Amino acid sequence: xxxxxxxxxxxxxxxxxxxxxxxxxxxxxxxxxxxxxxxxxxxxxxxxxxxxxxxxxxxxxxxxxxxxxxxxxxxxxxxxxxxxxxxxxxxxxxxxxxxxxxxxxxxxxxxxxxxxxxxxxxxxxxxxxxxxxxxxxxxxxxxxxxxxxxxxxxxxxxxxxxxxxxxxxxxxxxxxxxxxxxxxxxxxxxxxxxxxxxxxxxxxxxxxxxxxxxxxxxxxxxxxxxxxxxxxxxxxxxxxxxxxxxxxxxxxxxxxxxxxxxxxxxxxxxxxxxxxxxxxxx
Numbered sequence: 017x018x019x020x021x022x023x024x025x026x027x028x029x030x031x032x033x034x035x036x037x038x039x040x041x042x043x044x045x046x047x048x049x050x051x052x053x054x055x056x057x058x059x060x061x062x063x064x065x066x067x068x069x070x071x072x073x074x075x076x077x078x079x080x081x082x083x084x085x086x087x088x089x090x091x092x093x094x095x096x097x098x099x100x101x102x103x104x105x106x107x108x109x110x111x112x113x114x115x116x117x118x119x120x121x122x123x124x125x126x127x128x129x130x131x132x133x134x135x136x137x138x139x140x141x142x143x144x145x146x147x148x149x150x151x152x153x154x155x156x157x158x159x160x161x162x163x164x165x166x167x168x169x170x171x172x173x174x175x176x177x178x179x180x181x182x183x184x185x186x187x188x189x190x191x192x193x194x195x196x197x198x199x200x201x202x203x204x205x206x207x208x209x210x211x212x213x214x215x216x217x218x219x220x221x222x223x224x225x226x227x228x229x230x231x232x233x234x235x236x237x238x239x240x241x242x243x244x245x246x247x248x249x250x251x252x253x254x255x256x257x258x259x260x261x262x263x264x265x266x267x268x269x270x271x272x273x274x275x276x277x278x279x280x281x282x283x284x285x286x287x288x289x290x291x292x293x294x295x296x297x298x
Contacts, residue, residue, distance in 0.1 A: 041251050043158040046207055050215040050260075051132060051165035052243025054094050061257040063099055065248055066127040066160040073102040075125035079141040080133030080166040087131035113145040123150040125159060132165030136177050136202060139170060143203060151205060161207055168215040168241060175204030176214055176229060182277075189216070191224035195277045199228045208249055210297055211237045217263055218242040230265045231279045237266040237297070245291075252297040262289045 047062050068074070076091055078084035084107045092103045104121060112118055122128065128151060130138065142148045155161050161171070169175055179200040180191055191198060212229045214222050217240030230238045241247055245258030256262050263286070270282035289295065 042156045044155040045160045046155075046171060046249035047160055047162035047246055048168045048171050048208075048213060048241060048249065049162065049164035049246040049258075050168060050217060050241030050243050050262075052216065052219065052245075054091075054164065055244055055259060056094075056097070058244060058246060058258050059094050059098055061246070061248070062127075062160070062162055063095070066162075068099060068101050068126055070101075072126035073104055074127040074129060075104045075106050075122050076129050076131065077122075077138075077142075077147075077167075078105070078107050078131040078133075080135060080138035080170070081131050082133060082137075084131070087133065091129060091131060108141055108145075108147050110141075113142070113147050119146045119150045122147065123153050123157075125154060127160050127162065128154060130161075130163030130167030130170060132163075132167055135166040135169040135175055135204070138166060139175065139202060139204060142205075148205065151207075155207060165215050168213055170204045171207045172204040172211075172213055173206040173209035174201045174212060174233060174236075176200075176212065176225060177202055178225070189220040190222040191228055194224050194227050194231075194279045196231070196273045196279055197277065199225070199232055201232065211239055213247075214238070214240045216243055218260060223263075226263070226265055227279065230268055230284070231271060231281075234268050234271055237264055237295075239264050254295045254297065256289045256291055256293045258291060260290075262293075263287070264289065264295065 045065050047065050076088050078087040081087040088105045106118055106122055177200045180198050181200050182198045212233055214226050219242060222240060226238045226240050240263040242260035245260040247262060248255045248257055265284055265286055267285045268281040272280050274280060
């Protein structure tokens with residue numbers, strides 16, 4: 017009887033330990049850029065976050081772009097001025113997503129950069145493939161995952177596509193109305209699953225988009241990152257780097273939808289952050 021009790025307790029302890037390990041914080045960082053020019057100072061901040069050693073290499077994922085070769089070329093040009101590490105071009109077309117050598121190379125990169133373009137195009141290339149898992153494993157082991165513009169949008173669990181679902185659905189840089197059911201959301205990489213991120217934010221006045229996102233996910237801080245600016249995510253800590261600002265909307269009070277489908281609230285928290293400022297996730 018004592019042996020049975022001891023065995024049960026041992027099994028319980030093992031399961032608790034296993035669960036704790038499975039929910040451990042990733043060892044890596046996220047460096048999420050709002051698009052625009054990648055200045056030398058911003059690239060230096062990216063390299064400092066990645067902390068590349070001589071034997072480390074960078075993997076570039078250009079699948080969001082309609083011109084992947086050009087996206088790789090310009091990123092390599094930006095970073096070659098600042099480091100001598102190998103910059104690997106991993107354009108995962110349909111015939112490459114199951115290539116074990118390519119997937120292993122991605123998983124073992126110390127810095128992974130996702131280029132701009134169309135975030136939905138990127139997710140069509142990687143969702144439900146070994147590439148998706150390799151990115152997460154790299155992050156869990158300590159890699160820095162970075163992306164700009166569309167490469168920023170894919171970081172979300174709930175990814176803003178930019179498309180509107182109601183009325184005239186022609187693409188615009190921001191939404192023309194603030195109404196319920198207008199926002200298209202698709203599954204992203206889920207590198208950060210407790211916030212919503214938007215990009216090119218101040219330059220393209222995407223306030224209507226982020227307000228719509230906050231109404232859809234009112235428990236999530238919604239973060240608008242401007243061009244040539246980034247947020248660096250380390251666990252629960254978010255630090256701003258770059259030339260412009262980051263806008264944060266959170267905690268809407270009195271959220272409701274009227275008979276016309278219009279979004280309403282009485283108050284929200286709003287913060288404007290700049291280079292060096294820090295916020296903390298709950």
